[in-house]
Amino acid sequence: MALKTQGVGVALGGTLVLHGIDVSFMASRWTSVVGPNGAGKSTLLKALAGLLPHSGQVLLMDRPLAQWRGRERARCLAWLGQGEQGADDLSVWDVAMLGRLPHQPWLAAPSHADRVAVEQALRATQAWDWRERPLGALSGGERQRVLLARLLAVDADVLLMDEPLANLDPPHQADWLLLVRELVGRGKTVVSVLHEIGMALHADRMVVMAQGRVVHQGACEDPRTHQALEDVFDHRIAIHPLGDQWVALPR
């Protein structure tokens, strides 16, 4: 298990948002986390990344998160938040280079390895051509691709993504799918929160959440997963097979 939680609870502003979550994410697999609004998906991801105080335990590579040192953990686990604002003055290249921070010693200039990683990341998201442009001058979709590149540049073993497809048009969503497949093929663990159920069903495994609890976790092809999905959305959607994929359509 790359990532596992034991009884994780998170309280935000006095109210309990996550109730005793027990969930595990297999290594070298892509798991998507789905659920209605307010289910606590983003909160779960933040807790997994160690960004929120929580009760219970999170185990990264079978070691409690608390035992990982900051930079060590940052080299192993990378997190991309939802709709990150700011850094408008930095160039695309500089933003991607931020992903190399966990690898860079304190005052060192970017090394050759850093530059190679950044170039690879930018090319993977088709952002290499505008690496000199400031982030603020980009459109929503272009910006998202640069932020993805920042995530990729970390070269971490576990990648957590919160709504990575925001603002991306269908061709780029397809690109992202290919990218994730390639990452998983290389042995990386990918966890993504997606509200596009159709895309989420492309994953290997799925975690279905509702009201701060995990309702179901299992393989995406598993009919029980589909059942759980339909339950959690009050049967307003139906899962249908389409060739070798599954699609979710409103009833």
Next chain:
Amino acid sequence: MKTMSIRRWLGAAAVLCWATALHAAGLQVTDDRGVVVSLPQSPQRIVSLLPSLTETVCELGQCHRLVGVDRYSNHPAPVRDLPKTGGGIDPNVEAIVALKPDVVLMATSSRGVQRLEALGLKVLAMEPKSSADAKRVMGKLGQLLEVSDADRIWRAIDAGVMAAAQSLPADARSLRVYYEVSTGGYAAGTQSFIGELMARLGVQNILTPDLGPFPRINPEYVVRANPDLIMIGVRNVQGMAQRPGWRGMRALREQRVCVFTEAESDVLVRPGPRMAEAARIMARCIGDKGRR
């Protein structure tokens, strides 16, 4: 005969030696900070940054020794032609240095004191608040300027104040007065030189001694104290009637308010040689508006 003249000569020689020795030792004056300033001789080039000190220097007959003053010094008339070197609080350091003064007279509460001393100038910081302060400062300036009998200024002030007091009728003693010195409700307390002047004129101050020399008074206090006479400068009289409760006060209803012109205010708020004139201005006000 011969022994008498020898003695006289010896006496004269002794005096001469003593005088030379004193002169060689130079002049030593202690300012209000407790700093002892040594000068080789009585200063010939003086910059004054406090109007009351400027007026005192001129009153001692040494106006010609002033080479620069602050922008607020405007009396006596010759002073107005002197180069202005900023204010007391924000002196123009360069202008002062350029005038090559032997000594700079300024208030104790000014930042410029340290800077000027750091540049090698001699600074005497003095700031009189009460009448005793004013008398002491005048004596010190007399010592600095080597003017004999500087106390005559004080005696003249004393006489002038007494004359002003005597010009007032006996029932002036029961008058209760309030003097607002500056905007924001700062009043003249009993320990200020203005308050002491009022006491010498025989009137009563509505402020109590525990409030200090220049307290900031709540306008409500004045309404409660209900003074018989209000003294205020023309700069601060704006909006006085609009203060809550003031319009109903007897002093305002019966127009018992003395509004001092700018020139009169200048005389009243400076603890300098014109304090006798200040007493006269105040006495005139009390005589005019204070009568029942």
Next chain:
Amino acid sequence: MSGARHSLWLASALLLAAAAVLLLGAGVGSTGFDSVLNARTDPVAWQILWDIRVPRTLGAWVAGGLLGLAGAVAQGLFRNPLADPYLLGSASGAALGVALALALFGTSPFATQWLVRLGLTSAAFAGAVLGVVLTLALAKGVQHTLRLLLAGVIVGVVLGAGRDLVTIASPDTLQAMQGFMLGSTGFVGWAACGVMAAMLLVTVLVAASLGRVLDGLALGEATALSLGLPLGAVRGVLVAVLALATGAAVAQTGLIAFVGLASPHLVRSIVKTTHARLLVLSALMGGLLLMAADVLARWIIAPQELPVGVLTAVLGGSYLLWLMHRRRRPGGGL
């Protein structure tokens, strides 16, 4: 990278302009250009030139540099373009220190001897540091940015009230405080210059070394944490840098507004770059701004002087107004 090249060009331009303004500043003052012409023969003219004009012009540059750096640090740390070096209670603390020193000057002769030696400058510096310490105590550390901002505003208001109380208790300090609040380089000599220059060097080096962390912070606190950045420790160091820089400048030149606010904006409108370069450029820009304002303040109504704080407020305010006007025009996005 074009960002680096542009930054270098801007830095050189700012340094050259500063040198030019320094030369101008040496020739401007109440005695005019005569002092320069007579400097070789007249010792007083030389003293005016070398002991008064040059240190205060240079001092304006260094103080402006400190304020510009503090502004850039504040805006990066709080991710707010309106952040100001005075946000952590340092300005109010400095003003309170000065008020207390002035009040004691007039009343207690014992205090005067000791204070004369320490000087008002040290009182202001101590007050600035105290203000920051109080803010940190109220915010319970530097963990939470919003709490820090709020605590800074509260401490600013409370210390300001304290200063008003002191001023009322001894009303002869009122005028002196007003003079201090307006800001002036008139009392800056070589010693003051040296102190500020040392502070500037230290703060610029420390802040620039943390530039990368500020870049990471730009994408949000959560992202910065996920990148393994030691946010708590870095925030603490940067707040200390902010306090030192602001305190050193305020202690020597009083309260001068807008330099810390406008310098980072001015730099960003010319060059878009990472924080490490932005911090240095902001310091250079702030130095040039304040030095130019100081020379103008001495020149416009010579032989009299305008308070430099008034000029920076006018210049900085006009710039901000123009900035707002540009944003309001359609298509005039930044």
